[in-house]
Amino acid sequence: MNGIDSRILSRGDLEKRVPQLRLDGRYPVHGGFIQERGGTTRHDAVAWAYARRASALGVDLVQQCEVRGMQTTDNRVMAVETTRGAITADRFALCVAGHSSQLAAMAGLRLPVTSIPLQAFVTEPVRPVFDTVMMSAKVHVYVAQSDRGEIVVGAGADLYPSFAQRGSLDIHRDAFSALLELLPMFGRLRLMRHWAGICDMAYDVSPIVGPTPVENLYVSTGWGTGGYKAIPAGGDTLAWTIVNGRPHDLLRPFQLDRFRSGRLVDEGAASGVAH
Incomplete structure (x- = not known):
């Protein structure tokens, strides 16, 4: 099937x-x-394996660093304010699972998620x-x-x-x-x-992955209860989207603007259970 x-x-x-x-x-x-x-995998072991490999490739992983706010101007995020100081960048991505709506609100963005x-x-x-x-x-x-x-x-x-x-x-x-x-x-x-x-x-039980109305802010959210299984592909395609400045072909149906156009991807029964 x-x-x-x-x-x-x-x-x-x-x-x-x-x-x-x-x-x-x-x-x-x-x-x-x-x-x-x-089958199953050990969640913590997989997370640490990704972290070690990312660190080996030069990615900075800063733990115990809470985001407290965002500095925005002209519909762009200029910096995020954290408990360890401000962090500036050209582009930002929200990949924060259940707290996406809270962080998006710091940039003046309301997400259609619960x-x-x-x-x-x-x-x-x-x-x-x-x-x-x-x-x-x-x-x-x-x-x-x-x-x-x-x-x-x-x-x-x-x-x-x-x-x-x-x-x-x-x-x-x-x-x-x-x-x-x-x-x-x-x-x-x-x-x-x-x-x-x-x-x-x-709201349609499908993920939201890609750019947002805030010019340099990207988001990966709405994965519901299936994020752990989907994030290897979701993370790879989001990275491609950020680098190339346009949605990856696999992500086109899952853009935020589908909630304005009505082109929803209804997956409420995909797992056969009442999430």
Whole structure:
């Protein structure tokens, strides 16, 4: 489907591949899809690998450097004001995930995005018992086991805008109800920690990548809950756009001006879940 190398699994296939899965629960499981090349990676390891390579290529990475404001004149950003002083440049890019709207406002720009928390949960570590990544769009939960033995659980985003990174109890309830519906064997595990990250959701649930009405300001936002998977390509095409002064061909449908023209890219059902 759509060029993705996935295939359908029967109930028998699921029994062999995920023997822990309860097939005849409240929501009977009749089959599934699998993409053999799919998997998980350690987020922090990937981020640090990118950082080390960027540093080796001469990129300055300044940590603990909060942006407090922007100096603008004649519809251009002249400098950003930070806790470590002002930084000047010819061109600026906002790649700040859930805080895009706040930083864009410093340049007098209003973005068509909503910021919502997305939670994840980690149980106490156990021996290797789950060697796949499983997601159910029906009850909306995804689960995998980390290389440290923890069971990693995720679910839907919160239903209201917020910058709080603690999440809400209703998502806790829904996530673990869904987990135990499909994998009751995990019911005796203790929750070790949980957290929430802030996601920017564009009104048509598609990213916004490219120039803005502010002459030398670019933005990459609206990735919702799929940014980690998409950013390698998103970052490369944004860099190309900044260097060449025009949108990369892959980014043309995802320009900010689509919200004025009405040429929206409606991807609300792309993941099959209610983000």
